[in-house]
Amino acid sequence: MGLVDSRYHRPMKLGTVKSIGWQLGLGFTLLAGICAMAVALYNFHARQYMGSDYTSLVAVVVRSQSHAVMFRNALEDLRKRPGDPDVFSRLENFLWRIPQHIDGISFSLQANQLSKSDYHASLARLQDVKERMSEMRQQLDGIILGASPEKFLHQGQVIENDLALTYSMLEELVHSEAAKQRIVMERLGRTISVLIFMILLLIVGLLISLFKLKRKHHKVMQLSQFDELTKLGNRRYLLSFAESFCKQSQRSGCSLGLILMDIDHFKYVNDTFGHPAGDQILRVFAGALKDEVREIDVLARIGGEEFCVLMPDTDVDGAVKLAERLRQKVSDLTQQQLGVATSVTMSLGVATGHEAIFKHLYARADKALYQAKTNGRNRVEIG
C-alpha cells in the first residue's frame, strides 16, 4: 500500500506548455522587430518630405514672380516717362523689396530640406541679382539727379530676365518636390494602415495563443490531478486539500476523518478475468463510492486498487458509519453491476482526530487498513 502505480497514469505535458510559451515569445519579438524596422526605414527614407511645407514655398515663389513682372513694368514706365517721380518711387520700392524677397526665398529653400544640389545654382543667381540691385539703387540716385537712364534700363532688363528664369526654375523644382511629397505621404498612409493591421493581427494572435495556453494549462492540471480510468482525483489531488483540512480542523476543533480502502485479492481478479475486467471493476467500484460520499468529502484513487475519503468535520462514529456503508455497498455489487462474473470486497482503515500533520493521520489509517487485511479482509478497523 502506498504510492501511485505510475503505469496507470499518463505523464504531464508540461513540455507542450513551455514550447507554446517559447513560440509565442519568439513570434511576438520577431513581429515587433519587423514593425520597428519598417517604421525606422520609412522614416529615414521620407524624412526629407515629412517636415517640408511645399505649399507655402510655392506661394513665395509665385509671389516673387509677380515682383519680376511689376519690376519690368516699372522699367517700361521709366523708358516712357524718364522724369516721373512716381516711377522713381516705384523703382526704389522694388529695388528695396526684391532683395528682401530673395533673402526670404533662400531661407525657405534651406528650411524645406530640399536637396542642396537641386537649388544651388538658382540660389547663386539670386544672390548675384541681389548684389547687382544694390548697384542699381546707386544708379537710380544718379538718374533722379538727371543722369541718363540707359545703362540702368539695360541692367534692369538683364536682372528682370534672370529673375524670371530663376523663379520659373524654382517653381518647377518645388512643384516636382511637392508631387514627390504627395506620393511619399500616400505611401506613409498605406504603411501606417498596414502597421495598424499587423498590430491588430498580433493582438488577435496573442489572444488566441493565450486562450490555447490557458486550455492546455487546464488540461495539464486535469491530467496531473485526476485519474483517467476512474475520473477520480489522484494522490496529488488529495494532498492539495489535506494540509489545509488539517489546519482548519485544528482551528475549528472539529475532527477530521480519513478512510483508506483497498480491494481484496484484486490480483486474483486480474489474473483470473484479465486486466480489462479489472479496469471495469475499478470503474464501477469508483462510481459506487462516489454515490455515497458527501460533496464536501475528498474522494481519491491513491494507488492501483487503493482509494481514500478525506472527511472534514467528521468524528470517529461518523467515519466508521460511512466506512461500513461503503464496505456493504461494494460487497453488495452484483455480477451484473460489475460486468464481470465475480464479487468484490474491500478492507478499510479509519482514522480521525485533530492531527496537525496529515502524514500522521494517514499513517494511523494505513495501520488500521493493514489490521483489516490481517484480520481476514472485508472489514473496517479503527487506527
Ligand SMILES: Nc1nc2c(ncn2[C@@H]2O[C@H](COP(=O)(O)OP(=O)(O)OP(=O)(O)O)[C@@H](O)[C@H]2O)c(=O)[nH]1
Ligand atoms: N486491472 C487493473 N489492475 C490494477 C490496476 N492497478 C493495480 N492493479 C493490480 O492490482 C493488483 C494488486 O495486487 P496486490 O497488491 O497483490 O493486492 P491484492 O491482490 O488485492 O491482495 P490484498 O490487497 O492483499 O487483498 C495487482 O495485480 C495490480 O496489477 C489497474 O488500474 N487496473
